[in-house]
Amino acid sequence: MDIDPTAQDLDVHEVKTLLALKGGERAPVKKIEESTGLDHSAVMRAALRLSQRGLIKIEESEALTIRLTPEGEADSTKGLPERRMLRILAERGECSLDELQKVAQMSPGEVRIALGWLRRKEWAEILREGNRVFLKITEKGKVNLHEESDDEKLLKTVSKWGEAEVRKLPQDLRSEVGTLKRRGLVEVVERVERSLILTDLGKRVLEAGVTPTEEISELTHELLVTGRWKNTKFKRYDLSLGVPPIYPAKIHPHQKVIEEIRDVLIGMGFVEIKSRIVESEFWNFDILFQAQDHPAREVHSNLSLSKPARTKLPSPELVRRVAKAHEKGVAGSTGWGYKFSTEISRKPVLCSQTTVATVRYLTSRPKPPVKIFCIDRVYRHEKIDYKHLAEFYQCEGIVMDRGLTLRNMLGYLRQIVTNLGFEKMRFRPGFFPFTEPSVEADVFNEERREWIEILGAGLFRPELLRPIGIRYPVLAWGIGLSRLVMMRLGLDDIRDIFSNDLEWLASSRYPPTHAPEPLGVE
């Protein structure tokens, strides 16, 4: 039988342990610790590996051992209290209790113990004469003066051995274990005793000869350049052990969602534009045909500004056309029928919808075809809670060309939603002040078995388009990204998106929409 491969693999502790068994074939672990100089855990690790390779067997047996308590330790040198008192009594024949106490220099507790045992062992009598209590040594006491009792023998034996295995004690002493334990002088410990037994394979390996080589745990520059690495045995690591985790620096998961949707849109031919954080009410609302008393414009809907105090309006001609659309209507519309105020138009607000950016773009580039999108932050007058943020990302896009229809709108929406990885979707009517027809798209959440609104869309109203000089259909849609981020990352609380807990960021994994098959490593 070729035993080489097994022997080659042995590390230095294993070899030493194996060698310790040479000749004897069987030895308690303790003995091997002594002969190899390895500590207990090193021997046990080596033994475990040797047994896994079939070189040895580990035998376990349970054994009761006793050892001295600190009190037992003290008594084993000074003698048991009753012994100490017996000696004094022997000197004086009889002695009053008070005197005895003084001479013996014992604590009242010890005296009590001593008296109890003197009586029980019948070494002394306790006598009473009037008020005087005194002790008198008995014949048995005299005999025992120079002879150790069994309990004392046991105490001495344990003291000598340090620890004594109960079953190895002489029969007569064994019966005293209980006595000493009750007196609190020894404690009994249950202990597993392991012995290593050489197997036949182990014997053959030993016969073939093994020698311990020093092991190195780290490969060093010095080992490499001197060539010493060739004669070095590298310690084999326990590869099943865990290591402290490390994490790569990462892109924020919300940014990954932004990248994902941007990739989808650029792939569909959309050009990205940017929005402004500070806008005028003219661009944020008026031009979008939102009446100046529209609920979305009220103080509890958006964030208005005291600084800057006011904004500049675009060309008076544009303002006039927008005002007319509101007041009397344009392109066959009745308008809202109220008095338009340019004072309101000038008020600055924090941009509340990215539609503003797309309409600004259209105003300066009214020629088809146009396909643009914008992903930026928008602001709302919201108290931050688990469902609401005061600022969040919106993604808005438009398509302008001749002959576009509502069905084209649905076509673009389906393409976007499918590319974002949602399989089941539906359209239903919606309402936005600046689109008509309007549509909302839901995706089906399999887990919750319900439709979840994902985007809103529609064709820009003529009242919006006519004042900016556009006579082509414009398809527009908007996606609030927070819900998408929450779906992607499995969040229930919208605030978690911007919590920036570094532990969460480190461990977060952004799931790609269409996960490719993992590449196997052969």
Place this chain on the structure above:
Amino acid sequence: MPTITVSYSDICSMLGREFDSTYLCERLNMMGIETEVIGDELKLEILHNRPDLLSPEGVVRALKGFLGIETGLPKYRATPSGITLRVDKSVKSVRPFISAGVVTGVKLTDEIVASLMQVQEKLHASLCRNRRKGSIGVYDLDTIEPPIRYTTVSPEEISFTPLDFGRTLTPAQILREHPKGIEYGWIMEGWNRYPILMDEKGRVLSMPPIINSEETRVTEKTERLFIDVTGEDERLVNWTLVILMTSLSERGFRLHTVSVEYPNKRIETPSLRPKRYSLNVKVTNELLGLNLKPSKIAEILKTMRYGVAGSRKDSLTLLAPPYRGDILHQVDLIEDVGIGYGYDKLTPVAGKVFTIGKKAPIESLADRVREIMIGLGFTEVMTYTLTNPHVNFELMRTTGDAVEISNPVSEDYTIVRTWLLPSLLSVLRSNKRNPLPQQIFEVGDVVLLDDRTETGAVNVRRVAAVAIGSRANWTYIKAVADALLRELDIAAEVRGTDHPSFLGGRVAEFIFRGRRLGVAGEVHPEVILGFELEHPVVALEFDLISG
């Protein structure tokens, strides 16, 4: 969007048929109404442009058409009640318009009372803009002696017992003491005379837009209702009244008009005449992407409760129900054709508009910077742009000017940040329990006031990075700054500077082509401690540009 609660069994009994609730909800969804089922109750979310659906009666009216149970224009007849309502000229400067009507043959069941209260509340909140643009009053006509006057009084001129209040109050007291006065008093701010509706005997009906009188209260015994809507917008006042009256008509009650006499004109309200529209067939098909014949469009629009008064090859003459005050333009009719056709039946058509996609240049640059910072071992964070002067300036030992919110929701968010570093230091503060060292960065916008621009402010894209821990010293942050700029092909000049947020002699500004890109250095101990941190921090912040 406003929501109403309706009873599923009430809906079915008005429809005259039991419908499976899943089917009913799906149909409602396709009408643009979102649904939530809670036992026998249905919670319906109504689109802003359809206040006529804010009552179960209105929803049923639309459903009957959509389900094909009863199509075409709903017919409403209102005979004159013979009641006159005189409008005093003094209302013109406060709440100039009023419409009124009478409903008879009324039998008020619990469901109808609940529905009537709900539709009033919902119309007040949405269409009437919290009663500012319009407010509704409903009274027991048998407690009133017409004719009725709509006039104004001075704040202490009269007194009456308002609804749900045990004693009489003057108008001024109502604004101070009555819950509704406290809630809606803001509407009357600056008015020195208050609108009042009273009858021949001087009995007060109501003080619009605040409260009715107890005396004219509607009870379960009420058989005749008097209803008024006052407001500042005549079109809206009429529309609101029509929605209310036609809803009640769906319960089988009879409607009557009231003659409203303004100083210069006299009108009968409500006007239940359908409105006439012309619909261009070609435009309709072009917008929807369909090829529907005029007869098909007519059939669809009847399920949306329109009447068709005439049909030609290229156009239809439509009659819209009087409660449809939302129609501004032909596109609104076309949307109804789409809804009637079924959004679930409209098949999407792939777009063929060819354009080349492109990322915004600033975003390409931002992505480059992200890649560099990740490579340098910094983790990206994303923080709010809204902050407050304490964090943005005081904790940083600086002062300055920022975009300021006039209606902040909380004291934490009152300005827009002018730099990123305070946000990053706040992130370190909230991560104190996590092990050190920590290195984070953000690529984000700040806003600076700039009166040369149209909006008075500009977005500036920046990158900022901070590191906390034993490595956080000048050598390290300078090396990071150098690496970042080197990768961006920016050969910047480094100049020692003074900056209150940093330790003197350990902060430098970076200049490129005469422009100050930003700063890097060791953060001042006072700033570190101000953010409740206990270890050295280094930081950099640069404008985002490329070489």
